[in-house]
Amino acid sequence: MESFRSLTVTQRDQILVEQQVFDIFKTFYNLPPSSQSFMLELQRENHVEYLTKGLTGLSPSFCVLDANRPWICYWILHSIALLDEFVDPELENNTIDFLSRCQGPNGGYAGGPGQMPHLATTYAAVNSLVTLGGDKALSSINREKLYMFLRQMKDASGGFRMHDGGEIDVRACYTAISVASLLNILDDELVQNVGNYILSCQTYEGGISGEPGSEAHGGYTFCGLATMILINEVDRLDLSSLTDWVVFRQGVEGGFQGRTNKLVDGCYSFWQGGIFALLKRLNSTKEVKPIPLGDGEGSGEESPQTTTSSDAAGEEGLNGDLSLGGSHSEIGDQHNTSSQDNVIDIDHNHSKGHANVEPLFNSLALQQYILLCSQELNGGLRDKPGKSRDHYHTCYCLSGLSVCQRSWLEDEDSPPLPRAVLGPYSNLLEPIHPLYNVVLDRYRDAYEFFTKS
Amino acid sequence: MDSREDDGGEPLSRMAEWRDVTPLPQDDGPNPVVPIAYKEEFRETMDYFRAIYKADERSPRALRLTRRAIHLNPGNYTVWHFRRLVLEALNADLDEELDFLQRIANSNSKNYQLWHHRRWVVERLGANARAKELNLIKKILSIDAKNYHAWSHRQWVLQALGGWEDELDYCQQLLEEDIFNNSAWNQRYFVVTRSPYLGGLKAMRASEVRYTVEAILANPNNECPWRYLQGLYKDDIKALVNDPEISSVCLKVINTKNNYVFALKMLLDLLCHGFQPCHEFRDSVVALRTSDTDPLGPDLSMAICDILEHVDSLRASYWIWRKNKLSVAAV
Helix, strand or coil: CCCHHHCCHHHHHHHHHHHHHHHHHHHHHCCCHHHHHHHCCCCHHHHHHHHHHHHHCECHHHHHHCCCHHHHHHHHHHHHHHCCCCCCHHHHHHHHHHHHHHECCCCCEECCCCCCECHHHHHHHHHHHHHHCCHHHHHCCCHHHHHHHHHHHECCCCCEECCCCCCECHHHHHHHHHHHHHCCCCCHHHHCCHHHHHHCCECCCCCECCCCCCCCCHHHHHHHHHHHHHCCCHHHCCHHHHHHHHHCCECCCCCEECCCCCCECCCHHHHCHHHHHHHHHHHHCCCCCCCCCCCCCCHHHCCCCCCCCHHHHHHHHHHCCCCCCCCCHHHHHHCCCCHHHHHHHHHHHHHHCCCECCCCCCHHHHHHHHHHHHECCCCCECCCCCCCCEHHHHHHHHHHHHHHHCCCECCCCCCCCHHHCCCCHHHCCCCEECCCCEEHHHHHHHHHHHHHC | CCCCCCCCCCCHHHCHHHCCCCCCCCCCCCCCCCCECCCHHHHHHHHHHHHHHHHCCCCHHHHHHHHHHHHHCCCCHHHHHHHHHHHHHCCCCHHHHHHHHHHHHHHHCCCHHHHHHHHHHHHHHHHHHHHHHHHHHHHHHHHCCCCHHHHHHHHHHHHHHCCHHHHHHHHHHHHHHCCCCHHHHHHHHHHHHHCCCCCCHHHHHHHHHHHHHHHHHHCCCCHHHHHHHHHHCCCCHHHHHHCHHHHHHHHHHHHHCCCCHHHHHHHHHHHHCCCCCCHHHHHHHHCCCCCCCCCCCCCHHHHHHHHHHHHCHHHHHHHHHHHHHHHHHHC
């Protein structure tokens, strides 16, 4: 065993995090079952309180996010929607009004009233309004002007600039294409060469980087993959090497890292975890012609496909080895399912067309990391133990949790089996549309609205 | 022109210089959401900025004002954008601008706007700025050797202004300090494939394979060199399969019976691409079997998947999926 001093920075940093995380797990496994149940509970009320408070007032230290206020709206509203809670009508109206003041006269949304429009804040504002839903919110979006803004941000390379004179990267591509798709204003002019740009960003590791040549990174990989799906060019990517890369981004802590040999971070529960939700759709609808706009009605019902080993593997995956030490049967017992029930459930689901697939990542391990390491008991979620909670991490940890809970489902709408949900079944979050990361119901309403108008 | 680091934080409303300007408050509306409890200095600075921005006043005092605003919120891209317009209009000394950026670099090393602004400045300064720039980035990387923005910027400088000559050595140095630094490996790949001085990937392949194999043997559980190795044979799978050094390093690591997940994985990938193993490979894989795994079947690839399912159990469902793809391919 090398002395601590002869370790590299990477090794040292990793060991420190592992120690903290394993301490938490060890403590957890040594608790009596009733305390364990409590630890695995999603602190819904406290999260909602933390989130709603942010909507109505932020401390002076938030001035560093003064150019990101639509983002704060989205992180909060989306989290509340995931928890299947509602914002009171007055706050809803105030949000619609506020975002209108962020909307530029020439299209797009800025980080705050009077600032220049920016693709990222446009994405956040549109997603916020879609999450709020309803005619008032959706009709407040000036689609014609927004389209012009997107055209202006388009670069000859195929990519998009974040703002007038701003940086070009894969994030900009995703925010532009996602918004255009959601609002039904995606056209050939916008799509042209985007695929080439993103393709040039897939690295030798298999993941996707922010710019050509940079390191493969979880955030950009999600953005790149989602964009390629939205523009119908996903087959141009080397999907097997992408899958292979992302599978190895899950660490012994159960959570995901953003890049090879970096530290686990709760937000990658979505950026990396969400990639599996996207891949799942690709792997299962191979025989089916992809529907434009990324999703119509229940595309998952077309070809229920399960791997033959999913039954047996299901047992092992759900009740078996979490590779994290301790006694796993305690977690299995939470759900009070017998193997008999599981077999029956699987058959039942088959016949009902509620097909199950085996997720390619370890869903329970990720849920364990989110609930035990990212969750703050008095509200909000965070990067890792030792870091402070914030709205961004709350949003993406919860989004990741939603993905995990439904990772065995072919059709994201169906209720998951209890054993797919770590902790009490009441931990269940609303399903998301993985391409846009908005709650599925709200997406459907928006789709209706923007298809008709 | 913009030399004063700090105008003392004195309220603008009390400065004679700003007497002619009516500050423009933010149009937050009567009931804003996510309202920030701005401190007075912040509110005032931004009120004056809004006024200047609306009037499109590109003057020396506007330049000073943007600096003040940047200090308060370096994430305000509108302020940075306007600062660029003012710098252009005033034909400002961009070397001084670099100095300004350097002073705020350390506390803003992960700020998109700062790096983008740097790129803009350096683009205008051209090749003369190259050495200084590469040096600055080195300094930032010496604090955080994985800073994503710093690396992207470095790649941009090399491509726009050159300076490739010492880059492979720099990667080498970083890897000596931390062989697990994936950013350094990524940069190595960047240099090896794009440097005009090195002859391209194929020309460098043999020496790079040797370097990488050494790194693997030193730390077989380090994912970086394994992926790098595969990268050296990008778009040339046949050569990967046929290179005896590749299969040989897999065998070596498997035979240590320690930290062999990546070695097994590589062997699996080779087999999937048509590698014809001699009996030694099968013997070594069989030797990994412990009493609690089932006897391995006749197919080596499937056997490897079975082992990985158990020794890399976090990824059990991935290995099962890989195994299922094998039987589909075989049909």
